[in-house]
Amino acid sequence: MYEQITENVQRILEMIHRIRPGETVKLMAVTKTRTREEALIALQAGAHLLGENKVQEALNKFSEKPPAPLHMIGHLQTNKVKYAIDLFDAIDSIDSERIADALNRRLKTPMPVMLEINAGKEPSKTGMFFEDVQHFLAKAEQWKNLRFIGMMALFPAAADKSSDEKKKIRDLMKETGELWRIAQQEGFPWAPLTELSMGMSEDYEWALETGTTMIRLGTAIFGPRPKT
Numbered sequence: 001m002y003e004q005i006t007e008n009v010q011r012i013l014e015m016i017h018r019i020r021p022g023e024t025v026k027l028m029a030v031t032k033t034r035t036r037e038e039a040l041i042a043l044q045a046g047a048h049l050l051g052e053n054k055v056q057e058a059l060n061k062f063s064e065k066p067p068a069p070l071h072m073i074g075h076l077q078t079n080k081v082k083y084a085i086d087l088f089d090a091i092d093s094i095d096s097e098r099i100a101d102a103l104n105r106r107l108k109t110p111m112p113v114m115l116e117i118n119a120g121k122e123p124s125k126t127g128m129f130f131e132d133v134q135h136f137l138a139k140a141e142q143w144k145n146l147r148f149i150g151m152m153a154l155f156p157a158a159a160d161k162s163s164d165e166k167k168k169i170r171d172l173m174k175e176t177g178e179l180w181r182i183a184q185q186e187g188f189p190w191a192p193l194t195e196l197s198m199g200m201s202e203d204y205e206w207a208l209e210t211g212t213t214m215i216r217l218g219t220a221i222f223g224p225r226p227k228t
Contacts, residue, residue, distance in 0.1 A: 002041050008221050009045035012204075016215075019208040028071065028197070030218035033225050036061045042221055043068050051092070051216055055080040058087055073152065073216060075126045078102040085111065092116065092152040092197060095126045097136070100143050107145035114197060115148060117179070119172045120156035127154050130179055137183055137191050148188075150195025150213070151180050155203065169203055173210040 009027070016025045029042035030051045039050055043066065050066055052058035053074030062070060069089040076084055076093055081102045084091060092114040094100055103111070115136065118127030128136060133151075140148060153176045158165040176198060184193045199207025201220035208215065219225065 001038065004223065005038060005041045005221060006045040008223075009042055009047055012215075012217065012220060013046050015205065016208060019205070025208065025212065026195075026214040028073075028214055028216045029221050030073065030200075030216050031061070031222075032057070032074075032218060034218075034222050036066075038222055039066060047221070052088075055084050055087070059083060062087065076103075081106050090114070090149070092150075093126070094146070094148075095128060097139075100140070100146060104143040104145045110145050110147045112149045113146050114150045114152045114195065117151050117153040117176060119153050119176050122154075122156055125154050130175065133179060133183060134186075137186065137188055140188070141190050143190075146190070148191035148193060150193050150197060151176070151183075152197040152216075155198070155200075157202065166206070170206050170210065173198060173203075173207055173212075177211045 012027060016027065026048040028049050028051045029039060029047040031039040032053045049069040049071060051071045051073040070087065072084055072088045072091045073093055076091060076099055078099060085103065085106055090112040091103065093116045094113050095116040115133065116127040117133065118125050118129060121129055137148065140146065155169055155172055158169055177196065180193060180196045195213050196211065197214040197216060198212045199215040201217050204215040204217060
């Protein structure tokens with residue numbers, strides 16, 4: 001296990017360097033269904049931070065804080081907010097005013113957060129549509145305890161390996177990058193938007209080519225998820 005995870009992380013870091021030489025792109029190890037030991041191996045191998053999808057799983061796994069930032073990347077329910085703010089270093093899945101309100105009320109000091117973007121407008125996924133982002137960020141000054149450091153985008157899975165499918169995903173990534181840059185130019189003090197988190201195990205090479213600052217990888221690091 002140690003050797004395989006280490007080899008995978010090093011291969012990914014080499015790819016980042018090859019595609020984006022001289023630039024900093026953060027590698028997030030997504031540890032859903034993985035053990036604490038596996039997470040720590042990925043960090044030791046060079047991953048920069050960890051991502052978890054569920055509050056309860058993260059609580060069980062990281063009762064002792066990991067030696068790297070831990071981000072919440074799954075849908076956050078309002079009844080889990082009180083646990084999330086003590087456990088996570090950032091919440092990357094702000095997808096509604098309701099969850100922003102709930103977080104803001106509970107927090108005593110500002111917390112880094114990201115706006116979740118549903119780039120493909122998939123009904124099965126949470127996240128905002130492109131056209132909702134500017135209005136939301138303009139209103140975000142009211143949440144004094146939220147500091148919007150970036151956007152986390154979700155994309156449809158490619159239906160097949162055809163060039164048409166590849167182009168569809170890459171075009172959505174380009175649109176997301178353009179949206180991110182336009183929002184940055186607004187210059188909102190509460191939303192510096194320095195991070196663009198896009199790219200998962202099946203499409204992270206495209207995301208690197210499109211300008212992401214953070215990739216979120218699970219199976220590319222750890223291998224296929226264990227069956228539950």
